[in-house]
Amino acid sequence: MTRARQARSIRTRETLLSLAREKASAVGYGALRVEDIVAAAGVAKGTFFSHFKDKDALMDILIAERLNALLDGMEKAPKFQSVDELVAGLMPYLGFVSSERYVFDLYLRLSGALKVEEIGEIAESLVRLDRIVIEKLDRDRFRQDVSPELLSEGIQAFCISSIALGFCALHSDQNVENRLETQLKAWLCPG
């Protein structure tokens, strides 16, 4: 009984998610409208809000989904033996994060939350990214004077920084990839 209902509920939720996914790939995440989604799904607005706290909660799921898919790819790759390989491994992920200003802003905003109970999918995917980077770095190939955890933290800092600079006209001399490569070389292979 209870289970049957849950099945229906799950179905509705999936419908909403997949329609949102579809719309997002058509018009971009920033242009997604709750009303369009519910209209397409043929459900009431109230239904949307009984499945997702607010629009951001949906975006969090949607974007994290994409991030996780990209992390899946990263996970399957062999260990990174060089900065070039690392950058190559990161680029699909970063490409998505920097694909829309809206996505980048949301990514930053939802990267963390002040309350643990508000930690969402994106924040968790960042933990996963961290873990993957740590695992995939072939320790022999990179500096060993600091912990892998710290290395990973730095890598993420440089990723964010590169994307942010990529959105800035003052630093358009290099693209995200080149800048990141330069920075990561200095970070991972000093001396």
Added chain:
Amino acid sequence: MTRARQARSIRTRETLLSLAREKASAVGYGALRVEDIVAAAGVAKGTFFSHFKDKDALMDILIAERLNALLDGMEKAPKFQSVDELVAGLMPYLGFVSSERYVFDLYLRLSGALKVEEIGEIAESLVRLDRIVIEKLDRDRFRQDVSPELLSEGIQAFCISSIALGFCALHSDQNVENRLETQLKAWLCPG
């Protein structure tokens, strides 16, 4: 006549700025409303927009003002001989940037602009920060295998990263300052 008008205009602008400054320190930057400012100034809303392109332009000025005041302090300090000194020098600046989520978000967003002509005060203050950091780093005390420019770029990346993590409950084990210190030591003094 023209002169009188210009004088009045300048006065209006200054009034708006100083009332905004005042309100911001009372309620925070994020809670500042154009309506409140114009009401306090006794002018119409339209007047506000004939003085500032948009609300962001005002916030850009207001926040950059604070940043520049903090940079003034940094400029007067002696050269940084150690990471500790560097962190100590940066903290007032970072303290302000991390004082409100709204300020941090705006800082990131206005750090750059896609069009050169849209470069604002904050973006320029960042260039200044970059220059100051480069000047103040005593090259003999820090790694010399990379350019000062790159060093500075990394320092800024770690600053942003530390603040972002500071807004996240998952990383509350350390405060901004400690995290930054650890990272900068690894960045500036490898090996």
Added chain:
Amino acid sequence: MTRARQARSIRTRETLLSLAREKASAVGYGALRVEDIVAAAGVAKGTFFSHFKDKDALMDILIAERLNALLDGMEKAPKFQSVDELVAGLMPYLGFVSSERYVFDLYLRLSGALKVEEIGEIAESLVRLDRIVIEKLDRDRFRQDVSPELLSEGIQAFCISSIALGFCALHSDQNVENRLETQLKAWLCPG
């Protein structure tokens, strides 16, 4: 300058009011929808709410308008020499109040407010009704052992009571008018 704007504002407000009035007479007050009004007026929803605090505020004005028009009629009538004349004088007013359950409920709810600053048009029209009734009662024809103010208060109590009973199946043996007449005779001409 200021005046010109005010004129425009007044015009918009009047447009909203007259369209609402029109719709109300077409579909009834209870079926009035804010969206229909703004759609008909061709203005944004925000405009509606900058003219009226909420939907009730509009209804208050609309209903009070009607009440006042009916009070105008009452005011022009000669003094009431008998209960029959009083009832006849009151009936148009009561007819409107009892025309829709929605109207009656709103009438009761907006008859007063706990805060003076929230006193609205309906509440004020009630004060006017009170004054008119006091003026129009030919003192010689009715009981003189109590003040006209008290008489009027009682008349209003019986009006409300009659309408309320009119909405009740248990008391459908008499109509509003008959019941009121009986009650008022006992109230105004005891003995």
Added chain:
Amino acid sequence: MTRARQARSIRTRETLLSLAREKASAVGYGALRVEDIVAAAGVAKGTFFSHFKDKDALMDILIAERLNALLDGMEKAPKFQSVDELVAGLMPYLGFVSSERYVFDLYLRLSGALKVEEIGEIAESLVRLDRIVIEKLDRDRFRQDVSPELLSEGIQAFCISSIALGFCALHSDQNVENRLETQLKAWLCPG
């Protein structure tokens, strides 16, 4: 089986009622939410509606319960020999009716119903109030030119009216009790 079910059903209904009663005394009738009641009872929302036609039906029962308890007290009292005694006898009842605007509104709305089959507990308690008042009025002490039924009707009208005025800031010069007393004296003892 059937018996067991019926027993369970009755128990569920009682549970809902008593939890509702409890919540109402904690937060007031107006703040009572079906959701809270069913959550406290650990049953589904639908269950609520298989026990009560709608929320009003529950409120009708709950409020009528209280009214009847107060009427029980009134019934035990000796006959009213004066207006003062009558007012004193009515006050507990009126105190409850005027305790919350929500209660008063519901009281008025459920005092009658357009269809006899929709007559509920409150409406019946009003009939009872009417009967009690008629019985308790010592005819010798009050006007005898009109029927006790009419007297009672008027008393109820003045009760409603007094409460309504009590909810209005414009008439806060007197409290419910004083106003009622004045009105009833004029109504019951003219001349």
Added chain:
DNA sequence: TATGAATGAGCGTTCATTCAT
């Protein structure tokens, strides 16, 4: 009887920004 997901359908909010005067 019980379940609980889904509904409905309108209200009110937000507030930076525009534009005709």
Added chain:
DNA sequence: TATGAATGAACGCTCATTCAT
């Protein structure tokens, strides 16, 4: 420059009620 009414365009809320299982 100044005015301030109007805009826009969606979000989120409400919460009693229904209905398929």
